[in-house]
Amino acid sequence: xxxxxxxxxxxxxxxxxxxxxxxxxxxxxxxxxxxxxxxxxxxxxxxxxxxxxxxxxxxxxxxxxxxxxxxxxxxxxxxxxxxxxxxxxxxxxxxxxxxxxxxxxxxxxxxxxxxxxxxxxxxxxxxxxxxxxxxxxxx
Numbered sequence: 723x724x725x726x727x728x729x730x731x732x733x734x735x736x737x738x739x740x741x742x743x744x745x746x747x748x749x750x751x752x753x754x755x756x757x758x759x760x761x762x763x764x765x766x767x768x769x770x771x772x773x774x775x776x777x778x779x780x781x782x783x784x785x786x787x788x789x790x791x792x793x794x795x796x797x798x799x800x801x802x803x804x805x806x807x808x809x810x811x812x813x814x815x816x817x818x819x820x821x822x823x824x825x826x827x828x829x830x831x832x833x834x835x836x837x838x839x840x841x842x843x844x845x846x847x848x849x850x851x852x853x854x855x856x857x858x859x860x861x
Contacts, residue, residue, distance in 0.1 A: 723746070723747045723748075723827075724744050724745065724746055724747060725743055725744045725745055725746075725747045725824050725825070725826075726744060727743060727744065728741050728742065728743040728744070729741075729742050729743050729820055729821070729822060729824050730742075730820070730821045730822070731815060731819035731820045731821060732819060732821060733781075733796035733798075733799055733801035733803060733819070734796070734799040734800075734801045735796065735798050735799035735801070737778045737781040737796055737798045737799065738776065738777070738778040738779075738781050738782055738796045738801070738803060739776075739777040739778055740774055740775065740776055740777075740803070740804075740815065740819065741774070741775040741777070742770045742773060742774050742775075742813075742815060742820075743770070743773055744773065745768055745769065745770040745771060745773060746768070746769055746771075747768075747824065747825060747826045747827065748768065748769075748826060748827055748828075748829045748830065749766060749767070749768055749817055749826040749827065749828045749829065750766075750767060750768075750769070750828075750829065750830040750831065750832060751764045751765065751766050751828070751830070751831045751832070751843065751847075752764060752765040752767070752831075752832050752833055753831060753832070753833045753834060753836050753837035753838075754832070754833035754836050754852065755833075755836050756787060756788075757805075757833075758836075758838075760787075760793060760802060761802055761816075763841075764831075764837070764841075765805070765814075765816060766816065766817050766818070766828075767805065767814045767815055767816050767817055768814070768815055768817055768824070768826060769812070769813075769814050770812075770813045770814065770815050771812055771813065772810070772811050772812060772813070774804070774813040774815070781796050781797050781798050782794050782795070782796065782797070782803060783795055783796075783797045784806070786808075787805075789808075790807060790808055790809065791805060791806060791807050791808060792805075792806045792808060793805055793806075794806060801819070802816055803815070803816075803819065804816075828843070828845045828847060829847050829848065830847050830848045830849075830850070831843070831847050831848070831849050831850070832849075832850045832852075832855050833850075833851070833852045833855065834849040834850065834851055835851040835852055835853075836852060
């Protein structure tokens with residue numbers, strides 16, 4: 723299922739605004755060590771593809787977190803804005819940034835082999851280990 727229309731998202735201070743959509747209406751959790759270091763817990767995000775417009779781009783700082791991806795944040799308030807694949811400019815946006823709550827279903831968890839034992843989600847989702855993620859998506 724795909725969302726209809728466009729959605730607004732923004733950082734905590736409002737310096738950066740994102741216009742997103744439409745996108746697949748599925749929410750995923752990433753438990754990799756890097757995402758947990760970045761945000762203090764699992765990353766809950768939606769894959770928005772390339773349909774992202776950024777207003778206030780002068781306040782966006784991108785960090786090359788790997789050979790294939792960048793993580794963007796607001797240079798004023800520090801809000802995490804996106805995980806972006808360098809090739810193709812595919813954006814994954816944290817669900818908490820959206821001003822309204824898009825109708826999404828929580829359907830997947832990746833890097834499940836790196837998830838610490840002190841939390842668990844009750845939702846029924848698919849699980850993928852890090853090796854399975856790289857096997858499916860790496861070039």
